[in-house]
Amino acid sequence: MGFIGLYVLNTIFMLIVAIREVRRPEKALNWLAIGLIFPVLGYVIYLIIANPIHFRKERLTSPNNVSDPLPNSFSPASSIIAQSVSQLTVHGLRSGRVQLLTNGIETYYKLIASLQNAQSTVEVEYYTYRDDQIGKRITDILIERAEAGVKIRFIRDGWGSKQFPKHVINRMMDAGIECRTIFPLSFPWIPTLTYRDHCKIVVIDGIEAFTGGINVGDEYTGLKPDVGFWRDTHMRLVGEVSQFHN
Structure with missing residues (x-):
């Protein structure tokens, strides 16, 4: 040439x-x-x-790159993941209360209290979900509520939560929790490297939601000396505002 x-x-x-x-x-x-x-x-x-547009469809539908299929939703709030953006831009937010949470300790305190009181459904979606001190605490609560009859769906990103142990997933599934992985890592994984699920969402009983910038990990609590205090923002939404639709 x-x-x-x-x-x-x-x-x-x-x-x-x-x-x-x-x-x-x-x-x-x-x-x-x-x-x-x-x-x-x-x-x-x-x-x-x-992954330019004209190559993306073929690669993302490859058997190695397709995410685990999700079951039909079982609560009115479960469509928040798929519909929140489009519905929000059309209808705007409904009535309810919004509480601003400015660090991990405050967020986990509120989240744990709400999870312990869950009665019907819990939907969890995180980019990073660790099996450390705070992760084990939240996982144990999810398992306890699932064994009490609460329907729970757990979604994690295949890259951000790649170190989450398989045996913990098995424990959760044995308790009745539906577990899915978004873009699980499998060769060749390069085409999906930049297509990750960065959501941090928990919806409880369809009337309470947590979302923002805080994942599940000890680094958000100050327990890791090499990280120090982590300043991030999360929100607690209560009422119709937690559903983002209808």
């Missing part, structure tokens, strides 16, 4: 990246730099990792 052909291909690559990443300039600059350093090869790497 001559210099002119290489120049044309690289120019096309830069235009594609600039158009696709127009809303993320820092990402566009990174890919443009890769394209300059590795002409043509940079575009191949971009196709593999960034």
Whole structure:
């Protein structure tokens, strides 16, 4: 391939990246730099990792990359995961109370108290859910409520919670908890690397919800000296506002 052909291909690559990443300039600059350093090869790497639209459908529907199927929802609030954004933009928030939580200790205190009082359904979805001190505490409560007859669904991200032990999942499932993994890691996992589930959502009895930036892990409680105090924001929603629909 001559210099002119290489120049044309690289120019096309830069235009594609600039158009696709127009809303993320820092990402566009990174890919443009890769394209300059590795002409043509940079575009191949971009196709593999960034998953342009015309390649995404085929890869995400590959047997190795499809998430576990989710069962039909069993409570009015369960559709929060799939419908909250579209419904929220159309109808806006309904009546209810919103409580701002500004650190992990405050969030876990409220969350644990609410989980212990769950009567009918609990729906849990996290990017990172650890099997550490706070994770074990919440898991034990979920198992206890499931054994008491509460219907519980547990969803975790395959990358953010990749170290969550299989034997703990088995304990939860033995108690009757429905467990699913979003994009579980399986070879080749590169096409799904940038398609992760960063949600942190808990919905209790369809009338109370927790959501925001706090995952489940000791680093949010100050128990890890190398992390220190972790300042993040979470919300407790009570009433119709917790459902985001209807």
